[in-house]
Every structure is written in structure tokens, then in C-alpha cells.
Amino acid sequence: MTASNDWGGRNCPPWNCFPVRPPTNKGGRSLLRVLLVATLLTVLVVACGTDSPPTDVGTNLAATATPDVASQPTPTLEPTTAIGPSTTLAPDVTYPEGILPVRLKIPTLGIDTDTIELQLSGPEPEVPEDFDQAGWYRETRLPGEIGPAVIAGHIDSKSGPAVFAKLNELQPGDAIFVAGEDGTTVEFEVVRSGQYPKGDLPTEVFGFDLPVPELRLITCGGTFNRQTGHYDDNYVVYALAA
Amino acid sequence: MKRLALTAAAVVATLGIASPASAVHEGSVYEAQLWPLNDSGASGTVEITVSDDGETMTVGVSADGLNLDGPHAMHIHGIVDGENVASSVCPTAADDADGDGIVDVLEGAPRYGGVQLSLTTEGDTSPESALAIERFPAGTSIDYERSGIPIPDALKPNLGKLHVVVHGVDENGNGTLDLDQDVRSSLTPDLPREGTAPAACGTLAAVATGPVQTGAGGLATDASTSNAAAGLAAAAIGAVALTATRRRRPAGQSAQ
Numbered sequence: 001m002t003a004s005n006d007w008g009g010r011n012c013p014p015w016n017c018f019p020v021r022p023p024t025n026k027g028g029r030s031l032l033r034v035l036l037v038a039t040l041l042t043v044l045v046v047a048c049g050t051d052s053p054p055t056d057v058g059t060n061l062a063a064t065a066t067p068d069v070a071s072q073p074t075p076t077l078e079p080t081t082a083i084g085p086s087t088t089l090a091p092d093v094t095y096p097e098g099i100l101p102v103r104l105k106i107p108t109l110g111i112d113t114d115t116i117e118l119q120l121s122g123p124e125p126e127v128p129e130d131f132d133q134a135g136w137y138r139e140t141r142l143p144g145e146i147g148p149a150v151i152a153g154h155i156d157s158k159s160g161p162a163v164f165a166k167l168n169e170l171q172p173g174d175a176i177f178v179a180g181e182d183g184t185t186v187e188f189e190v191v192r193s194g195q196y197p198k199g200d201l202p203t204e205v206f207g208f209d210l211p212v213p214e215l216r217l218i219t220c221g222g223t224f225n226r227q228t229g230h231y232d233d234n235y236v237v238y239a240l241a242a
Numbered sequence: 243m244k245r246l247a248l249t250a251a252a253v254v255a256t257l258g259i260a261s262p263a264s265a266v267h268e269g270s271v272y273e274a275q276l277w278p279l280n281d282s283g284a285s286g287t288v289e290i291t292v293s294d295d296g297e298t299m300t301v302g303v304s305a306d307g308l309n310l311d312g313p314h315a316m317h318i319h320g321i322v323d324g325e326n327v328a329s330s331v332c333p334t335a336a337d338d339a340d341g342d343g344i345v346d347v348l349e350g351a352p353r354y355g356g357v358q359l360s361l362t363t364e365g366d367t368s369p370e371s372a373l374a375i376e377r378f379p380a381g382t383s384i385d386y387e388r389s390g391i392p393i394p395d396a397l398k399p400n401l402g403k404l405h406v407v408v409h410g411v412d413e414n415g416n417g418t419l420d421l422d423q424d425v426r427s428s429l430t431p432d433l434p435r436e437g438t439a440p441a442a443c444g445t446l447a448a449v450a451t452g453p454v455q456t457g458a459g460g461l462a463t464d465a466s467t468s469n470a471a472a473g474l475a476a477a478a479i480g481a482v483a484l485t486a487t488r489r490r491r492p493a494g495q496s497a498q
Binding site: 095098120121122123124125127131137139140141142145146147148152153154155156157158159160161162164165198199201203205206207208211218219220223224226229230231234 | 267268269270271273274275287321328329330331402403445447448449450451452453454455456457458459460461462
């Protein structure tokens with residue numbers, strides 16, 4: 001019954017090994033998609049080998065330039081201070097800043113809702129009180145930063161559908177927009193989904209797939225257990241910066 | 243009733259906290275998966291648990307497959323500028339700037355940043371101990387756990403943007419640290435390049451330590467019916483579920 005890990009296990013670094021995505025007739029050939037395909041081909045050719053050619057995804061999307069370390073003067077620093085916490089190591093490498101999310105839009109599902117801040121840490125992660133709202137976990141990355149921002153929303157209330165009732169209808173290629181308090185919007189593109197038993201969310205849900213801005217949407221799935229008053233599973237949609 | 247109370251408490255907590263900078267990090271748990279660099283063969287996992295007072299943390303590093311049966315300096319790295327920590331990534335072979343086949347410790351730095359903490363086995367854990375080779379784990383596998391490691395203030399809300407880096411790579415196939423290697427570490431002439439080149443890197447991420455309770459059952463047709471994720475036409479499911487819910491509401495209330 002589980003739909004987790006649609007593309008099977010992964011045994012190489014996420015930035016060298018991206019899971020195969022099913023063909024989709026949506027969307028165009030974005031730069032990201034081309035890069036993903038290139039990465040995939042690389043992976044297939046070298047079978048995730050230890051001496052696989054480096055992927056350029058990170059360099060192209062995450063940073064403006066690779067510093068020419070070779071041309072820098074040979075460090076002659078004292079061993080104990082050579083690479084201290086405030087050392088300016090790479091002035092010409094920049095990473096994108098994220099946005100504090102205030103609104104989530106998923107046109108294909110007709111979702112256009114406020115997002116609040118939630119706390120992930122603790123015995124039980126916070127969830128929105130309002131069944132029509134979504135919430136961003138503040139311990140995860142800001143949308144637009146490298147790595148996954150995680151947003152949760154209810155699948156239903158006691159009486160009917162809630163904001164993420166149709167999350168499982170999302171297909172690879174579908175667009176998700178997150179708007180920040182500064183008015184800027186980050187666009188993501190759905191790539192896959194997964195379903196996991198409650199309380200056993202793997203690191204995969206919160207960790208990197210690729211060194212690009214990522215988004216994860218969490219709601220409930222599986223069987224509703226009337227004894228506990230909860231669904232047995234969590235359903236997760238994985239999206240990457242479009 | 244109990245669940246309602248919990249929800250209310252959660253909402254109060256949410257309203258009281260305005261920005262990511264004030265994120266409560268006491269008791270938070272972070273995990274990372276370690277991936278190999280420089281053909282080290284290493285893999286592993288990292289788990290960090292922040293203490294209840296938020297001042298210290300327990301760090302566990304479990305790794306094996308390392309090709310250097312020698313000392314492995316381990317650090318928490320990050321690109322930190324004052325209170326800001328950049329969300330960066332671990333290096334790849336692409337970061338071998340001089341093209342000599344090895345991403346040395348400084349070539350990786352534009353990705354993982356500077357040393358923020360030294361994961362020593364005893365004594366000081368500050369960046370001052372970054373190269374205290376005698377106080378790091380050694381061997382081809384690592385089973386490290388240390389509690390009470392002080393967390394610098396700048397890192398407290400940002401542990402989820404940092405990296406754990408295990409250094410120490412065998413380059414010539416003899417499996418040991420060649421102290422007389424011609425190529426020296428880019429950090430210090432006192433060590434061979436093998437001693438400080440990164441062998442594995444993992445990016446930390448905050449993880450949930452409990453279930454994300456995002457459903458109240460209004461769409462569930464009955465206790466034996468799986469929802470949604472079964473891949474069925476959800477529109478149809480929704481229609482059925484709504485109908486069922488409407489019919490059942492009085493009974494459902496008494497059942498709860």
C-alpha cells in the first residue's frame with residue numbers, strides 16, 4: 001500500500017544520484033530539468049561510482065563561481081588558527097537567501113492559503129490550528145535557500161477536507177509557489193512523493209535531495225485509526241526549485 | 243479533549259514566536275547522512291541532540307568503510323557571518339580547483355565553510371582544536387559519541403545549516419597516514435595532505451521526533467479504508483468520504 005520511495009533505494013550521494021522520475025507531459029525543458037537529466041545520465045554511466053565525474057548542478061545553481069583556490073597564496077597560517085570559524089574562505093561563492101514564507105499557492109489544486117510558523121522540535125511537531133492554513137517549520141530551511149523547506153498542513157478536519165486534502169493528486173511537474181513577507185515568490189516543481197508510518201519519518205524527509213532550493217509538503221495518509229484519532233501515516237510531496 | 247488542549251498550547255507557542263531567529267532549539271534533534279569524498283569509501287550517519295537547556299549537545303558519529311586506518315579529525319563546519327549562517331552544501335569532486343584529483347581541505351571550504359567546532363574525544367571542542375590529531379577518533383570505522391559539547395551562540399538557531407566533515411584519506415593505497423607524503427596539507431606543513439583531506443561530509447537537518455498529526459478523520463470512510471496515497475482517483479474518494487462523513491457525523495461524535 002505504501003507509495004514511499006517511488007524510485008527505489010539510493011546508494012550514492014544525493015548530489016550525484018538523483019532518482020529517476022517518471023515521464024511527465026507537463027512543463028518545459030527548464031534549465032534545472034536539463035541539469036537533472038545530465039546528472040542522471042552521469043549516474044547511470046558510472047553507476048554512482050567513486051570516481052564519478054562531478055555534477056555541475058551545485059556550481060551552476062547554487063553558486064556564482066568556483067573560487068580559484070589554486071591561485072591563492074599558499075596558506076602559511078598557524079595550524080590551530082588556519083581555518084577558524086570566521087575565516088573568510090570564499091568571498092566569491094554566494095548562496096541564495098530564502099524568504100520568510102507567508103503564503104502558499106498550488107494552482108492545480110486550487111490552494112491559496114496563508115502560512116504560519118510552526119515548531120518541529122519537541123515530542124510532537126506543531127501543526128496549524130486552522131485546518132485551512134499551512135505551516136512552515138522554522139527549524140527547516142527558508143524557502144529559496146539551498147536545501148529543503150518543510151511545510152505541513154491538514155488533510156482533513158473532523159468534518160471534512162482541509163487544506164492538503166488533495167495533496168496526493170499532485171503530479172511530477174506541477175508547480176508550487178511560496179510567497180515571502182517581502183513580496184517575492186519562489187517557484188517549486190513537484191518531483192515525487194512518499195508515504196511513511198507516523199513517528200518514523202526518515203531523515204530523507206528533511207535532508208537534501210540536490211544542492212538546490214527544495215520544498216517538502218507534509219500531510220496525513222494511510223488508514224485513519226479511530227482509537228488514536230489519527231491517521232497511521234504521513235504523506236510527503238517532494239519538490240525542487242523550478 | 244487532551245488533543246485539543248495540546249493543539250491550543252501549540253498555537254500559543256506559535257503566536258509567541260515571531261521570527262526564525264528566535265526558534266526554540268532546546269531538545270532539537272538533527273541528523274545527517276555522511277557521503278564519501280576523495281574516494282574514501284566512507285559512509286555513515288550523524289545524530290545531534292540539543293540539551294534541554296539548549297546550551298550543549300550530544301553528538302554521535304557512526305561511520306565505516308574509511309580507507310585510512312589512521313586519525314580522523316572531525317569538525318562541524320559552516321559558513322557563518324555574525325548571526326547569519328549560509329545554507330550551503332557539501333563539496334563534490336567538482337571542487338578540486340587545482341585539478342590534482344584530490345579535494346583538499348581548503349578546496350572544500352567554499353562549500354562547507356570554516357571549522358565551527360572540533361569533535362574531539364576529550365578536552366576542548368573549539369576550533370582551536372581543529373588539528374589536535376591525537377584527540378580525534380582513529381581507524382577505518384568510527385563510533386563516536388560525546389555529550390556536553392558547548393554550542394556557540396551563533397550556531398544555536400542554525401545547527402540545521404551546518405556540516406559534519408570527517409577528514410583523513412588514504413591516497414596511495416597503503417591504508418595508513420604517510421607522514422612523509424610530499425604533498426602537505428593546505429592547512430599546515432606539519433601534516434601530509436592525507437591527514438586533512440575530507441573523507442566524508444554530511445549536511446545536518448532538523449528532524450521530527452514525533453508524528454506530524456495533520457488529520458482529524460473527516461475524510462476517512464472507515465477504519466479499514468486507506469486514503470489517498472493508494473493512488474486512486476482522489477476526487478472520487480473525496481466525494482465518497484464527504485458523503486460518508488455527513489451520514490456518520492452523529493455516530494462519529496459518540497464514537498470519539
